[in-house]
Amino acid sequence: MPTSPRKSSTKNNSNDTELVRAIQSGRIDLYQELVSRYERKLYNFGLRMCRNASDAEDLVQDTFLNVFKYLNGFRHEAKFKNWLYKIAASACIKKRRRLKHAPDQTLSLEDFLPGDEAEMARKAPRWATIPLEQLLNEELADMLSDTIHALPDKYRIVAVLRDVEGFSTAETAKILDITPANVKVRLHRARLFLRDKLKNYFEHDHSHPSA
């Protein structure tokens, strides 16, 4: 059976709504509480999206600056968290566009079709059978983080929002102003790209992951 997608927290959103409404009604002294609630999430989003920690810090600061500036215009039509990430994602995309000279590489589905000898085995490879909490160690986490950075931008932002941050397909589509179908296509190719790198890591560098 397929695995369940991560569920968003209704309680957190309800808490956010109360806090944001209080700030909108004049309690700007509560803005620090809103920042404290999301600074770690946003900083980590920045680390996944930017090339270095300094750029991630700038992203967090710019995002909270813009949130403060435009908060009175937020009408609670979306969850506050989704609006916050829309502002952060937009800042990321603009920054990358300014720095880039070449268009994003396109990942082709055909390049990821399974079929090499290692995958002709009757069973799934060992690394796919070990419980995730046992499989994930510091070295693997570092390797995975580096591989996420190696994804072309348009795939990376979708993979980060969907698989790292836990937004749904519909939420990710709204945050990025793209269609849900586009989110699905990009996510699948991003996962296949990451899967390929993990496969190489386990087959060539760590052929006996500890159980």
Place this chain on the structure above:
Amino acid sequence: MTTATHQHDDRCLDLFKKLSEYIDQELDKATCQQIEQHIKNCPPCRACLETLKTTAGLCRRIEEAPVPVALSDRLKKMINEMTV
């Protein structure tokens, strides 16, 4: 498609495109059943599905780094200036 050489026909490619949607429970029942039937007889696609699930699962488990003290201080200073 044959498992001996895993030659991909259009049907196989069509299901391969949907493996992430299958993992995320975004497909209708009929398509889920087609995939389940297909992977029973296709070890490479089954291995691909399992490793893809593991890949997505690992991404969801990456630990968050703490916020640097310097950044927290910077944010507090910025907020003080904005809210005074």
